[in-house]
Amino acid sequence: MTGKEKLAAALKLIDDAHAxxxxKIEVNGKQQPYELHYSQKMSEYLEMRHPSAPDTLRLAIRAQHLRRWxxxxxxxxxxxxxxxxxxxxLKKRQADMCSQICIDCGYSEDDALRVAHLIRKEDLKKDEETQTLEDVACLVFLDDQFEEFEKQHDEEKIVRILQKTWGKMSEKGHELALSLPMSERCKDLVSKALAGG
Structure with a gap:
């Protein structure tokens, strides 16, 4: 198999599991399995954050919640x-399952181990690709889950969570986060969090 074929085969197996x-959630008027939607959002944000990402990072990003439910x-x-x-x-289980998918699709053991390392988010802040994965997960939270999440918790807790989220991200992640479309309420909460609560 070529590199493209291996990547396509592994992504298909991951997406089949997510499906x-x-x-289920409604996306553009259609019902979709939640984890399939989530993983596709992760891949979309990876394209913004690191468009030239290697296969190993693309696979780790897509498998972030593999069979989490x-x-x-x-x-x-x-x-x-x-x-x-x-x-x-969960991180260990998801890493083990995805690493097996990589082997089954013709990736080397080194590549499979690298994917597992990324899914477990090892060496955050030291490993640029692990940091990219963390940025992407935070961006998906802010874009796709934050509005619903903030309705379920009091303001103090939300501000604290936003501050923790911000602390996990790189400068590049911060830039992308500040460009996200948000409701006025959510923008206000982010401003409070960044101002120190």
Missing amino acids: QDPK EIPRDSYAMTKVGYHAWRTY
């Missing part, structure tokens, strides 16, 4: 420790 997500949040204790344990387990 099994039982949670199979391990619901409430399968772990509903505490901060439980949340972190859940996230840690």
Whole structure:
């Protein structure tokens, strides 16, 4: 298989898995599995953040939530420790599954290990590609989930979360975030967060 064929085959397997997500959302008047929508948004933002990204980063970005719905949040204790344990387990599981997809599609073991490293978000702040993945995840949150999220929490908590999100991002990520279309309410919350609450 050529490089393009390998990438297409791996992306198809990832998308086929996302398409099994039982949670549906409406996008442009059509029902779509949530994780398929999410992964496509991740790829869209990668194009803005790093259009010349290598296959390994493209695959890690697309597989960020691979089969995540199979391990619901409430399968772990509903505490901060439980949340972190859940996230840690998901990252390892998603990394292992995607790395196997890479091998099955003809990628080298080194490439598969690199994809797994990125999905686990290792060496954040030191590894430029891991940082890119984090930027993209934050941008998708701000673009696609923030308006709904802010309706469910009080302002103090939202401002704190925005500050944490901002702290995870690079300068390039900040530039893209500030160019996102947002409601006046969301813009106001971002301004408060950046002004220190």
